[in-house]
Each structure stands twice: as C-alpha cells, then as structure tokens.
Amino acid sequence: MHATDSVRTARERSATLEHQIATTPQKFRVLTGERPTGALHLGHLIGTLDNRVRLQAQGVEIFLVVADYQVITDRDVADNLPATVQQVLLDYLAAGIDPEATTVFTHSAVPALNQLLLPFLSLVSVAELERNPTVKAETAAAERRGRRGMSGLMFTYPVHQAADILFCHGNLVPVGQDQLPHLEVTRAVARRFNNRYAAQDPYFPEPDALIVPTPTVLGNDGEKMSKSAGNALEIRAIEDETAAFVRRAKTDSERHITYEPERRPEIANLLTIGAHFAGTTPQALADDVGSAGAGRLKQVATEALVEGLRPVRARRAEAAARGPEYLAGILARGNARANEVADRTLDDVRGLMGMRY
Missing domain, CATH: 1.10.240.10 (Tyrosyl-Transfer RNA Synthetase)
Known part of the structure; x- marks a missing residue:
C-alpha cells in the first residue's frame, strides 16, 4: 500500500475509533508516555497532554509510562532522574491527569514489562529494526555528531515500545500520522506472537493508531520547541x-x-x-x-x-x-498496578511458549 493510502486508511479508521470511544470508551486501553529528560513544555501540553486528558475524561483507561530506561538510549548517563521524574509528574497533574483514573508508572519499576523484550526480539529481524524511522534518524544523527555507535538499547527501541504497549494489552495508541511506522512494529510483534504461540485463541491485540492533531509548536527562535534547544516555554513558567x-x-x-x-x-x-x-x-x-x-x-x-x-x-x-511524599505515593500506586498487569501478562506468555516450569 502506498504511504498516502496508508495514512488515508488510518485517518478513516481513526474517525471510526473516535465514534466508538464516544459510545463505548470501556473497550479501549491506551498506552502512551515520554522520556523524562526534563520538565515538560508548551509543545507537550498542546501536542499530547491535552489529548490524554480528553480521553481520560471520556472514560478511556490510560497507562502513562515515564520511560526512564529510554533516557539512556542516546546518552551516557541520566542526570538526576528522580528530580526530573518528579517534575514530569507535576506537569502531568498540572495538565489534568488524574492518578486515580490513569495509571502512571516508570519503566524501571516494572521488571516483567522489560522481560517481555526477550521473546519479542525473536519475532523481528535486524533489517526491520534498521528500517524503523527512529533508528534510522539516530544512526544519521550519530554519524553527524561523530559519536560512538548507536547503543543496543536504541537499536531495539521499537521492540521495547512494543513491550510497553502489549504488556497491558493496549489496543489504542494516540499518534501523529508521521508516527504510524512506529506502531507497525508493535502490530507485527502481536500478530507474529499470536500466529506462533496462540493461533487458535489470539492473545495480544493488534493495537490501532488513533491519529490525533499534533501541531508542531515552535520555540521563540522559530525552530521546533525543544528542551535541549533552550527555546521552550515550560509549563511551570510564571x-x-x-x-x-x-x-x-x-x-x-x-x-x-x-x-x-x-x-x-x-x-x-x-x-x-x-x-x-x-x-x-x-x-x-x-x-x-x-x-x-x-x-x-x-x-x-x-x-x-x-x-x-x-x-x-x-x-x-x-x-x-503537597510535597515529594505525595508524588512518590502516586508513582508507588501506579507502579503496583502496572506490575500486577505485567506479571500476569508475562506468566501467560511463559505458559503459551511452554516455559512455565
């Protein structure tokens, strides 16, 4: 299928999904999130946070990952992660994320999610990973910077993303149309796992893309707003x-x-x-x-x-x-919920693969 046809089909499907969300939101579980590389800014608020709050208000179940492991995909160290995670969590709450309705958790606190990466890696080829837009972009960026080669974590990022989505049986992922290729890896992993290990009763859903407006918000220098570019208006700004x-x-x-x-x-x-x-x-x-x-x-x-x-x-x-203890409590409850779901999924996967001893 031609790329424009694929986008058109995805947009038509998204319109159908929006109607279903309005009538039966309980059918959907969304996985979304971002890397905690700094406090969030106006671009995040307009581009993603407001849409998450909208879906939350409509009654869609949301798992919101603070992807701390992904911070080290393209950098040597993760500076002061606890403080950064707190700032991101405050920005979530500021935008209207309700931790009683939305499960907010961190990658590193959910071991079973990350263990799913191993069987999932067996379902994709090196060539497929090399074609992923994020991996291709990072390869080009590393060459321009003259830095060390891409990390294995970055190379396997698309499969880690599949684990993020599938551990909770996410069946809906809000994306911009330029992010559609990213979701295809997750759909392929789900489809291949089902074909190989659960052909009679498919276990993982093939998640749908919900194409949402994601306007590129520019910084005050006319370039894309970015924390690293120093051109952003942070949500916490006075x-x-x-x-x-x-x-x-x-x-x-x-x-x-x-x-x-x-x-x-x-x-x-x-x-x-x-x-x-x-x-x-x-x-x-x-x-x-x-x-x-x-x-x-x-x-x-x-x-x-x-x-x-x-x-x-x-x-x-x-x-x-309300202090750091309040924020720590939110993450503790979210991590506990995510662990409960991930442990159950990993146990099911082991059973389907014949690895329950």
Missing part, C-alpha cells in the same frame, strides 16, 4: 516568563495576519498557540487580527496563553505544595 516568551517570538515583515503554515510558519505558530487557549481556530483568530499586525497578534496570544495556563499552573502549584 506569567512574566510567558509574556516574555511571546514577546521574543519570531514573526515576519508582512502587516496583514494570515494563517499560512507553510509560507508563514512563525505567524501560524502564534495563531495556533493563541487559538488553542482561546477556544477558537487559527484561521478565525487570523481573521480577527487581520491588518492589526504582529503586535496585536502577540498581545492576543499572550492574553490567551496567560489565561489558559492559569488553572494549569494552579494545579501544579497545589500538587507541588
């Missing part, structure tokens, strides 16, 4: 820092404001941010600002952003005030 971030944001020399993401990416970025928090669309906001120019756009975007982030930062401050 109001003055928020205003300063928008004030420094790049625009262009055209007076009239239009929403043209390809031709005017910096203007489109401010429109996307402002519209997200104002509850409108980038096009409608552009029409509203019109000939008032970039100065007016920045004013509108700042007001919407400051007001929209007010409850987010209030929730973060409230959670932080």
Whole structure:
C-alpha cells in the first residue's frame, strides 16, 4: 500500500475509533508516555497532554509510562532522574491527569514489562529494526555528531515500545500520522506472537493508531520547541516568563495576519498557540487580527496563553505544595498496578511458549 493510502486508511479508521470511544470508551486501553529528560513544555501540553486528558475524561483507561530506561538510549548517563521524574509528574497533574483514573508508572519499576523484550526480539529481524524511522534518524544523527555507535538499547527501541504497549494489552495508541511506522512494529510483534504461540485463541491485540492533531509548536527562535534547544516555554513558567516568551517570538515583515503554515510558519505558530487557549481556530483568530499586525497578534496570544495556563499552573502549584511524599505515593500506586498487569501478562506468555516450569 502506498504511504498516502496508508495514512488515508488510518485517518478513516481513526474517525471510526473516535465514534466508538464516544459510545463505548470501556473497550479501549491506551498506552502512551515520554522520556523524562526534563520538565515538560508548551509543545507537550498542546501536542499530547491535552489529548490524554480528553480521553481520560471520556472514560478511556490510560497507562502513562515515564520511560526512564529510554533516557539512556542516546546518552551516557541520566542526570538526576528522580528530580526530573518528579517534575514530569507535576506537569502531568498540572495538565489534568488524574492518578486515580490513569495509571502512571516508570519503566524501571516494572521488571516483567522489560522481560517481555526477550521473546519479542525473536519475532523481528535486524533489517526491520534498521528500517524503523527512529533508528534510522539516530544512526544519521550519530554519524553527524561523530559519536560512538548507536547503543543496543536504541537499536531495539521499537521492540521495547512494543513491550510497553502489549504488556497491558493496549489496543489504542494516540499518534501523529508521521508516527504510524512506529506502531507497525508493535502490530507485527502481536500478530507474529499470536500466529506462533496462540493461533487458535489470539492473545495480544493488534493495537490501532488513533491519529490525533499534533501541531508542531515552535520555540521563540522559530525552530521546533525543544528542551535541549533552550527555546521552550515550560509549563511551570510564571506569567512574566510567558509574556516574555511571546514577546521574543519570531514573526515576519508582512502587516496583514494570515494563517499560512507553510509560507508563514512563525505567524501560524502564534495563531495556533493563541487559538488553542482561546477556544477558537487559527484561521478565525487570523481573521480577527487581520491588518492589526504582529503586535496585536502577540498581545492576543499572550492574553490567551496567560489565561489558559492559569488553572494549569494552579494545579501544579497545589500538587507541588503537597510535597515529594505525595508524588512518590502516586508513582508507588501506579507502579503496583502496572506490575500486577505485567506479571500476569508475562506468566501467560511463559505458559503459551511452554516455559512455565
């Protein structure tokens, strides 16, 4: 199937899934998460966190992994991980993640999940891993940097991701359309395991992709917002820092404001941010600002952003005030739940493979 046909099919399937979520959310279990490499920023909030909160509110069961093992896929050490994990957890709570409804856990605390990597690795070839977009990108990046060769952990990352999703029998994974190839490895692992060990009664689901809007949010230098680039607005930033971030944001020399993401990416970025928090669309906001120019756009975007982030930062401050013990308790409960599920899955896998002694 041609790539564009594949994306079109995935989008049509996602529309069907959204209807099913609205009517029978209990049918779905989502696995999602990120690496704890620093406090989360505005791009995370708009791109992924708000969607997780939406699914949570609809009644979908969510497993949210803080992928601490994945921090060392492309770096030699993981600096002060406990403090970083706490910051990420605070950002989750700030965004509206409810630890009573969503299972928040860390990779390293769930041994059975990681042990699934071994049988899963037997189901994929080296060539398949080499074709994975993340692995290909890391190979190219390592060559540009002149650093040591790719780590084995990075090379097997797609299969580790399959273990993340399948340990809890996740059947729905929110992704942007550019991430569809990543999910194909997980689907292949599930399909091949079932064919080899559970042909009569398939054990693992082949998870569906839920394509969600994932706008690329730019930093104030006009490049993709990134913690490592130093161009990000962190969720924990205060109001003055928020205003300063928008004030420094790049625009262009055209007076009239239009929403043209390809031709005017910096203007489109401010429109996307402002519209997200104002509850409108980038096009409608552009029409509203019109000939008032970039100065007016920045004013509108700042007001919407400051007001929209007010409850987010209030929730973060409230959670932080409850202290490290409160955060540790959330992770302890989430890790216990994840271990319960992972232990059961690993035991089932051993049984199906004839390795229960």
